[in-house]
Amino acid sequence: MRIITTLTLLFASILLQAAVPDEVAAVAGRYAGMAFNGSNMDPVVTVLAFDAQGRFAGTYHVDDEVQAYEGRLSNLVQEGERTFTLEWTDRFGEGFAWFEFNSDYSAFTGFWTNVDAEDQFPWNGRRQ
Secondary structure, eight states: OHHHHHHHHHHHHHHHHHHSOHHHHTTOEEEEEEEEETTEEEEEEEEEEEOTTSOEEEEEEEOOSSOOEEEEEEEEEEOSSSEEEEEEEETTEEEEEEEEEOTTSSEEEEEEEETTOOOOEEEEEEEO
């Protein structure tokens, strides 16, 4: 029975690795940076992660001058070699973001927009 359990866990691990391509999995990490918020740039910590089933689940924490707040990131889509789009949601609304990572995935530059995509606002991060 132990051998079957071990083999099942090993097989599940292999499937998970195959479910998330290396160039997508490379974005996983914690990034400290800045994002335009209100009328200026504020510190933001962006966390990009995958759960045990290979589903993307991200968060961000903005240190606003008035009150810090959290947001969720979802629907990560690879658009180019190191370029990704995703959706953001927080207490102020929802919209889209575009991140371009450097060659070793240690940093990204990009922007966020509201749902109407009328304006683009800077968002960046460096892996911690």
